[in-house]
Amino acid sequence: MTDMEARATLERALAAGMNYVDTAPHYGHGLSERRVGDGLRERQGIVLSTKVGRLLRADPALRGDAERQGFRSPLPFERHFDYSYDGVLRSHEDSLQRLGLARIDLLYVHDIGVRTHGADNGRYFDQLTQGGGLKALERLRDEGAIAGFGVGANEWQVGVEVLQHADCDVMLLAGRYTLLEQGALEQFLPLCLSRQVSVIIGGAYNSGILATGTAPGHAPRYDYGEAPADIVARVARLEAHCREYQVPLAAAALQFPLAHPAVASVLLGLGSPGQVEDTIRLHGFEIPAEFWQGLRDAGLIAPDAPLPTDR
Template sequence: MPGFERRRIGQTDLEVTTLGLGGASLAGIFSAVPADQARATIARALEMGITYVDTAPQYGLGLSEHLMGEVLRDQARRPVISTKVGRLLRPVAPARQDKGNWAHPLPFDQHYDYSYDAVMRSFEDSLQRLGLDRVDIVYVHDIGTMTHGTDDNRRLWAQLESGGYKALRELRDGGVVRAIGLGVNEWEILMDAFALGDWDVFLLAGRYTLLEQTSLEPFLATCLKRQASVVIGGPFNSGILVGSDTFDYAKAPAHIVTKVRAIDAICRDFGVPLPAAALQFPLAHPAVCTVLPGPRSPAELDAILDWWKTPIPDGLWTALADKGLLTPGTPIPGGTA
């Protein structure tokens, strides 16, 4: 089994392996994943020593939490578990359901609500779907203009500001959960979160990767000052860094394809698979505690573990920096870009 470094989350007593398991793909985003295969993937991750798993009500509209719970309930030692709030699931006839990108979701529609009562309701609903007595981390999910647009996000942010944050603080301060944060695809909203209060950890997808370091300043620098940790989701930028043509859940534009080819050429010069470099890159930043890929099968997980174990010469990072393929100031082993 591979050895994993462990890092602490913020100022909490939670420690997680630097490689985690994301639960979105297992719930069948874009294409179906058989339930047995999903459960086997979760079990394989735990068997290999991964101690952090993430899920959410949105993933398969409840399906991911059900699958996670079915495996986790049988574990003598449970991993650190995170789920999310901000969406309430309401039953709907399958013929009238908006399935979104989910292949075979459970028969629910999602309703956005970040108020005090909705956060508490969402948290309790997640425990029931998981069939567990606890989760460790709760994230506010997908708040921001990317998801909601400017006007709706202003209204929803007011809910979080006037009540939802209070609910999260009560859960954490009362010892019901051990850490709180936000899970989003845009770092800008996280700067607003810092103005709202204190947080332990943020799950940021796609904005600090081998391909893109837009969150380096001021977000990641502020995390260091505020002693908040960062979980990096989407380390492959929706697949473009593992050979697909998808970036940010859509067909990659030409300038992204060109940059990926340039990064891949340098990786090839050093005999390193591009996905291995993508997976390991974020951990050079001291604010990052774990990287969270989303395999769909035990075989995909084993491939990720192989990339994880791939030695990467420091010269590769230096070569990327010298070619201007990393943002100046990006931490790399042995220094900065």
């Protein structure tokens, strides 16, 4: 994506009334923060979040924009995990510099958990708890430098664990509470509701399969990779139900998570002004109550999942 395409996408989203923007040092190795800051400077009324846990260090050996760690970027920086007290404070300051802004509203601890770190997670979690990472976030909140903090991850279990150590304000959960899977209903969402922790749902399309469906001609993507057969089969059942009611699969996927009382927003990765327009249409698409009840009756969503018609 070019700088011009990124700016046009952001401007269209802001013009449409979308007032929450999320970024991270990890995204494009600093490129996303630079672009977001340039697009938001001098604007008012926008909630901005970024993340801590990865520090970027310059590497003179890096040349060009070949893909690395899932991103193409010309910025010559490599990521290094650091969830310690000093690492969190430095990450916050570095992000302010890359953004070129005076304030960040929300900070998420990025990708703490076994899913990202495997056997090393215990060491990184100790940095966060025993090494003062959470204390640094509390300090930034207490001083008014940020409005709140929480965890941004692809596994709900680590959110539950962090809440045993800190009074978080917000959680960003990607891919684990969607039309396709609702495991977060078991512990995570009830805990957030009882602790008055706002939940932001990312990955509402599960990396794409709930937006594109299972039509032939492309490889459906799930969880940042090619979708396995059992996921494709389940989405095909969801698609059949959508066809019966003439409801776009993506509309149902977008509207479903918003029905949970703990969920404050659904966060989408929009890559063009056209995708912004599609999102506006999908968000406003009228879905009949019988559609949602039919999903529940068919066992396609959890029986205790709140429905948009419950609100």
